[in-house]
Amino acid sequence: MAIDQLSVFVENRPGKLVEVVEAIGAAGVDLRALSIADTADFGVLRVIVDNPDKALRTLTEAGYVVKINQVLPVSIDDTPGALGKALRVLSDAGVDVEYLYAFVAHGENKAFVIVRVEDNDKAEAALTKSGIAIATDREIYKM
């Protein structure tokens, strides 16, 4: 099932990123996963948090430009070739991946790949059919 991801516009200037991260922390919201895409002028910070609504409220009130959109948390084995297998499934199904980032769950022999695609349902169907699981929001938030 697709889960919420927050994206934040961050100017590419010293101290800007830390301000955002501190604001999230001060609100008592826990970061689960994070990635930054950057250009010469600005970056887009993407985060998965345990309380997306609260994070959205906090950052919007602080004047940030924030958006929530849906991404797929794909659960794969932490073994060589597992990511390749999942991406092959998507590629064969004709699903373009806009971007992705991954993190390893501690204690378990598992990794999660956050995948951003246009059509979450189509991607989810293809992956499930090939025996690749999609994590639930609860699974991700309680980590």
Added chain:
Amino acid sequence: MAKYFHEHEETMSLDEMRALQSVRLVETVQHVYKNVPYYRDLMDKKGVAPGDIKSIDDLSKLPFISKDDLRDAYPYGMLAVPLEDCVRIQSTSGTTGRRVVAFYTQGDVDLWDECCARAIVAAGGTNKDVVHVSYGYGLFTGGPGLNGGSHKVGSLTLPMSSGNTERQIQFMVDLESTILCCTPSYAAFLAETIHETGQRGDIKLKAGIFGAEAWSEEMRRHIEQRLGIKAYDIYGLTEISGPGVSFECEEQTGMHVNEDHFIPEIINPVTGEVLPDGEKGELVFTSISKKAFPLLRYRTRDICVLSRKECSCGRTLIKMAKPMGRSDDMLIIRGVNVFPSQIETVLINCGFEANYQLIVDRVNYSDTLEVRVEITPEMFSDKVRKMEGLDNEVEGKLKSMLGIQANVTLVAPKSITRSEGKAVRVIDNRGGKL
């Protein structure tokens, strides 16, 4: 409701106007020749005697004067009456060099105020209106001019001056301001704030009179839409009096020049040749009613066009197009003339608001132009590709509009300092760099 403040002057026939202008021009030339040695020298040098000026047809015989002349003559060199007859000075911002100080007799102040009153009436103002003046007061002519005009109309005048936006909106709501007078950039900022605080439904504005800055049609529509008002342009310069040299009517297709007091001409800026109506060139004004500081053929450095096309408002006063920008605002980047208003047009057409700043620099002997513009929440996307696409789109449109490459930097909302008077749109760091 009166449609005109001075119906006779605003609607007289061209023949009547030229007769009036001729009488006043002849008087003014004699007045300055007699009382201003600086003018006497200029005219003598050009071989023109006061007697050579018999009507408006002889206007082109007179020498031009420029801002440099005013600086040379600072402070009293252009004064045409004894100082004891003067009651007021106003001054330019002095950002482009030494300040210019203009003097006014009580009659000059009245005349200026009446010009502003014409503008307010043209914007639908009556004595039942509440005129909210958020131009700066003081040496700057914006506040005093509209303040005086509003008094002449008999409107309740709120001398707000600039700044303290929260208080501006409070007064606007509590006292039910109906006509807002300020710079367009401040109007846009007020509109933005009113929206954010959800007070759009509490304001009673119906019109705005915005000037002292070059602004685009796109910005006009943006402000009109945001505030639910009709936005009127007004033009003026301290050297000639202040705001109200020309003003817009409901047709919004150029500004009627108060030509019974200020004769406009368009000249070729290189040769000084007078151009026919409809041709683009430098705007020149001759003030023919003022006593303390009358200027003959003053070169404004504004580039624009004059038109005698009939106006649906009934005014016969000649119209001037919105200047593309004061040539003081014009940037020369890699040899190309660039007006900030052109860049503003592109930005607003691409969905941005008028929150931008231009940074000009020189790197490796070549000029660079950076356009910093605030993104709106609606255009933000988690996809960098999309954001870069937006960036490239703006750069492409700027390239085709200006003919030069600009580097567009998207910045966060509210990160560009808001102005309360004239917006600081341009930061030129080239000074002294090779």
